[in-house]
Amino acid sequence: MRIVTWNLWWRFGPWAERQKAILAVLRELRPDVVGLQEVWEADGENLAGWLAGELGLHWAWAPCDAPERWQRRLLDDGADEVGVGNAVLSRWPVADRAVLRLPAPEDLDDGRLALYAGLDTPGGRLPFCTVHLTSASHASAVRAEQVTALAGFVAEHSRGAGHPPVLTGDFNAEPDSAEVRPLAAHGFRDLWEYAGPDAPSATWDPANPYITGEEAARVDHIHVGPPGPGTAVRAVRRAGDGPVDGVWPSDHAAVVADLSDGPGTPGW
Numbered sequence: 089m090r091i092v093t094w095n096l097w098w099r100f101g102p103w104a105e106r107q108k109a110i111l112a113v114l115r116e117l118r119p120d121v122v123g124l125q126e127v128w129e130a131d132g133e134n135l136a137g138w139l140a141g142e143l144g145l146h147w148a149w150a151p152c153d154a155p156e157r158w159q160r161r162l163l164d165d166g167a168d169e170v171g172v173g174n175a176v177l178s179r180w181p182v183a184d185r186a187v188l189r190l191p192a193p194e195d196l197d198d199g200r201l202a203l204y205a206g207l208d209t210p211g212g213r214l215p216f217c218t219v220h221l222t223s224a225s226h227a228s229a230v231r232a233e234q235v236t237a238l239a240g241f242v243a244e245h246s247r248g249a250g251h252p253p254v255l256t257g258d259f260n261a262e263p264d265s266a267e268v269r270p271l272a273a274h275g276f277r278d279l280w281e282y283a284g285p286d287a288p289s290a291t292w293d294p295a296n297p298y299i300t301g302e303e304a305a306r307v308d309h310i311h312v313g314p315p316g317p318g319t320a321v322r323a324v325r326r327a328g329d330g331p332v333d334g335v336w337p338s339d340h341a342a343v344v345a346d347l348s349d350g351p352g353t354p355g356w
Contacts, residue, residue, distance in 0.1 A: 089209075090118065091122075091123075091344070093258075094110075095339075096125065097338040097340065098158065098170075099170055100162075100339070101298055106335060110328070111142055112333075117342075123176055123216070125257055126172060129172075146179070147176065152171065152172045152200070153189070153201075155171055155198075158170075158172045174201060176207075180207045181208045182206070183207065184206040185203065185204060185205050185206070187201055187204070204216070204217045204241065209251065212249060213251070215251070216253070217238075217241070218255075221257070222234065223260045239276075252314055253312065253313035254311070255309075259307055262305050262307060276311040277311060280306065289326070292339075293329070296336055307340075323345070323346045324345045326344070327344045328340075328342040329342075
């Protein structure tokens with residue numbers, strides 16, 4: 089099973105050209121499940137729906153219910169008609185879905201959410217969740233509160249599943265941060281532990297021309313819940329971390345994890 093998480097940078101920058109680059113990266117990866125953040129919807133088209141159609145995947149979408157702060161950042165005419173949200177692409181049907189509106193104080197509330205999709209895999213239901221936490225650099229306490237709510241939300245939708253829960257997303261925080269560390273207490277494991285020791289890890293990287301004046305950081309994560317029998321982590325790496333035909337797909341790099349049943353590296 090190949091799992092991907094990727095923040096797609098909404099409708100910023102050369103978004104029409106980036107859309108094609110995003111598709112090219114995903115087509116090459118051939119993922120089974122993808123968690124997406126900053127997905128746009130406009131003029132009857134949804135980026136996740138378009139990607140799913142091109143890739144032959146199922147999809148689920150959850151729009152932000154307070155997009156005004158996002159829309160004010162766009163310079164385009166008609167920006168107030170552009171939606172933003174999270175999405176899941178899946179090789180298997182989406183049997184059920186749920187949305188968690190993440191808590192935030194009024195001055196930071198821009199509609200961040202978590203999207204759960206119960207995926208109907210041959211081995212049973214896979215509880216899959218993708219999230220986009222608050223981005224303000226001074227909002228560590230807000231993100232910590234969001235992670236607490238998130239852990240309960242995932243647990244609620246993972247009971248009786250055939251697979252351990254998978255939690256993906258842009259946490260806007262590094263793995264050793266006060267907001268991300270508590271996930272371990274809820275039984276989650278960061279799959280980047282299984283990446284090669286020399287593998288480039290920053291998903292927010294100043295090598296990307298869309299980023300200026302900031303330090304490199306790994307803020308995009310794939311975590312899994314309590315261990316499942318006989319399941320192994322085969323490989324973890326970045327993707328989408330360079331230009332495609334001269335166009336960088338997003339301001340974030342994606343994270344890719346390959347999982348399999350049977351003997352292998354330590355199981356999750």
